[in-house]
Amino acid sequence: MSFKLQVEELQAWYDDQQVLKGINLSVRANSITAVIGPSGCGKSTFIRCLNRMHEVVPGARVAGRVCIDEVNIYNGISPVEVRRRVGMVFQSPNIFPNMSILHNVVAGLSLNGVRNKKLLEEKAEYCLKQVGLWEEVKDRLHGAAGGLSSGQLQRVCIARALAVEPEVLLMDEPCSALDPIASIRIEELMRELKEKYTIVLVTHNMQQAARVSDYTAFLCQGELIEYGSTPEVFIRPRDRRTENYITGRGDSVAV
Numbered sequence: 137m138s139f140k141l142q143v144e145e146l147q148a149w150y151d152d153q154q155v156l157k158g159i160n161l162s163v164r165a166n167s168i169t170a171v172i173g174p175s176g177c178g179k180s181t182f183i184r185c186l187n188r189m190h191e192v193v194p195g196a197r198v199a200g201r202v203c204i205d206e207v208n209i210y211n212g213i214s215p216v217e218v219r220r221r222v223g224m225v226f227q228s229p230n231i232f233p234n235m236s237i238l239h240n241v242v243a244g245l246s247l248n249g250v251r252n253k254k255l256l257e258e259k260a261e262y263c264l265k266q267v268g269l270w271e272e273v274k275d276r277l278h279g280a281a282g283g284l285s286s287g288q289l290q291r292v293c294i295a296r297a298l299a300v301e302p303e304v305l306l307m308d309e310p311c312s313a314l315d316p317i318a319s320i321r322i323e324e325l326m327r328e329l330k331e332k333y334t335i336v337l338v339t340h341n342m343q344q345a346a347r348v349s350d351y352t353a354f355l356c357q358g359e360l361i362e363y364g365s366t367p368e369v370f371i372r373p374r375d376r377r378t379e380n381y382i383t384g385r386g387d388s389v390a391v
């Protein structure tokens with residue numbers, strides 16, 4: 137199986153605070169990799185380094201390599217191109233509430249200068265179908281997105297991320313603002329999407345990681361403690377800290 141992303145000796149800082157301390161990890165294509173670990177261990181920072189969002193923070197710094205299809209995203213590709221190829225979905229749906237559903241979905245394309253109305257409409261339909269939302273919204277595409285439920289909004293955000301045709305989708309706790317039913321629908325969607333995309337998912341929800349991911353990475357205090365197939369990590373963790381964390385014996389740095 138081929139690797140889509142290869143992370144080598146990745147280190148990250150906010151000013152003088154080092155929050156990632158030399159992460160090495162290879163992400164397989166068309167898989168879901170869950171990143172788990174205690175609060176503040178660096179999960180969000182880690183995935184933000186995978187599409188060069190980390191460097192947007194003033195004072196933030198990165199060292200090491202992150203390769204997509206063996207090309208280092210920190211050398212020779214523009215951050216804009218990296219973010220097109222490696223899309224991101226955030227914890228709370230970041231929609232423009234007064235903008236129409238359609239325009240929310242194609243916002244990335246419009247920003248990139250695509251003006252052809254027919255093309256934008258076709259793209260919106262395709263992406264809304266991909267996220268299973270088309271039937272629910274097709275009669276109100278021009279209505280404000282603000283009227284949708286949180287689960288629907290999160291699917292609009294996923295549709296927007298897909299509209300620019302990424303190869304990798306980073307999802308930072310995409311279900312934390314959703315009720316259990318909406319969360320399960322997003323998990324089902326992730327399973328469908330991995331046929332076409334490579335997904336890296338940050339989650340605090342151990343059941344979700346166990347249900348949906350193929351591989352799990354456990355971070356603690358900026359270090360990668362354990363990485364392997366999800367059944368391996370959950371059933372036979374090699375490190376005591378992983379075991380303590382997944383069995384709920386510590387969501388603290390003292391695991």
Ligand SMILES: Nc1ncnc2c1ncn2[C@@H]1O[C@H](COP(=O)(O)OP(=O)(O)OP(=O)(O)O)[C@@H](O)[C@H]1O
Nearest residue numbers: 150155173174175176177178179180181182193340
């Ligand atoms: N913009 C920022 N400026 C300064 N420090 C930051 C910033 N964002 C995160 N940090 C610090 O970096 C460390 C790692 O934070 P990060 O958000 O990556 O952890 P996390 O594992 O995703 O946490 P959580 O599970 O609580 O979301 C923390 O100590 C945090 O306080």
